[in-house]
Structures are given as C-alpha cells and as structure tokens.
Amino acid sequence: MTSVRPAGPAPEPATGVLGRASAxxxxxxxxxxxxxxxxxxxDLPEGSxxxxxxxxxxxxxxxxxxxVADQFFSGRDWDIGRLPAGAALRVRVLxxxxxxxxxxxxxxxxxxxxxxxxxxxxxxxxxxxxxxx
Numbered sequence: 001m002t003s004v005r006p007a008g009p010a011p012e013p014a015t016g017v018l019g020r021a022s023a024x025x026x027x028x029x030x031x032x033x034x035x036x037x038x039x040x041x042x043d044l045p046e047g048s049x050x051x052x053x054x055x056x057x058x059x060x061x062x063x064x065x066x067x068v069a070d071q072f073f074s075g076r077d078w079d080i081g082r083l084p085a086g087a088a089l090r091v092r093v094l095x096x097x098x099x100x101x102x103x104x105x106x107x108x109x110x111x112x113x114x115x116x117x118x119x120x121x122x123x124x125x126x127x128x129x130x131x132x133x
Contacts, residue, residue, distance in 0.1 A: 001038050004090075007115035008032030010057070010097035021102045023072075024094055029060055033092035034115040040087040047125040049081040050089070056115035057096035063087045075108035079123070091117060 009032060016022035038050060052059075054073075061069040061080050068089075069080045073096070083089060096102070096112035104112045 001036050001117065001120040004035040004037055007034035007056070007093065007095050010095040010100075010113070010115075013097050013100040021100060023058055028094055029092045033060075033094045034117070036091045036093075036117050036120075038089040038091060038120055040083045040085060040089055041122070042086045044083070044085050044122065045124050047081070047127070048083075049079045049123050049125075050083065051121050051123050052078045052080070052091065052117050053119040054078055054091075054093060054117045055111035056093035057100070057102075057112055059091060059093040062090045062092070073104065073108070073112045075105040075111065093117060 011024045011028040011032065014022040014024060034056070040050075054077075056073055058073065059071050059078060060067055063084060064087075068083070069078075071078045080089075093115040095115035096104070098113065
C-alpha cells in the first residue's frame with residue numbers, strides 16, 4: 001500500500017431529506033480525501049479479500065474510474081472482495097467534520113475525525129470439497 005496524499009480539511013456536513021446527515025459530495029473524494037494505492041497481485045487466489053484497518057467518515061475504493069466498494073466508518077475493518085487480479089486499487093478516505101451530527105460507534109473515539117488507512121492485508125480463504133458417505 002502506498003500513500004498518495006494525506007487528507008485535507010473535512011467537508012462541511014451535508015443534510016438531506018428531513019435534515020438527516022448525508023454522504024459528502026463526490027467532489028470531496030477527488031479533492032480532499034486521503035488517497036492510497038494498493039496493487040492487487042496477479043496470482044491472488046479466488047475468494048481473497050483486502051482487509052483495511054482504517055479511520056475516517058467514509059471511504060471509497062476504485063479500480064480505474066469505477067467505484068467498486070464504499071464504507072461508512074464503524075470502527076471495524078473494511079473487507080473488499082472480488083478485485084480483478086493485477087489491478088491498481090485506489091482507496092480514498094474522508095475525515096468526519098467536527099460539527100457533523102452522526103453517531104460513531106462507542107469505543108471508536110475520535111478516530112472518524114482522522115482519515116487514514118493504517119494497515120492493509122490480503123486474507124485468503126480456502127475451501128475444500130468433501131464427499132459424504
């Protein structure tokens with residue numbers, strides 16, 4: 001994993017229907033999100049997932065210009081699967097604005113206010129066929 005740029009200032013909170021918090025506008029992912037590049041190995045076994053330990057408000061993952069995964073911060077790892085072998089994955093993470101009125105899981109502390117990917121690892125699943133009888 002390679003850091004391309006650190007996060008800029010958190011976008012102002014956005015509200016939608018009934019004054020509820022909304023996801024930040026697309027433009028912020030292109031301009032102020034922390035960005036990381038992850039190379040997907042050519043020989044990645046089928047069923048493998050990329051596990052990210054991350055913090056921030058919301059993250060998005062892209063292969064080229066195609067959005068392949070997104071996640072709001074929950075304090076848990078983010079698993080991304082079904083990635084094409086040999087691809088370059090771009091992960092962008094936005095920090096949570098201090099005035100945002102959203103619930104962050106207990107125990108997550110102020111982690112959502114810092115946009116970063118702290119660790120990335122490949123998790124390889126194995127399956128076996130078993131005959132009965």
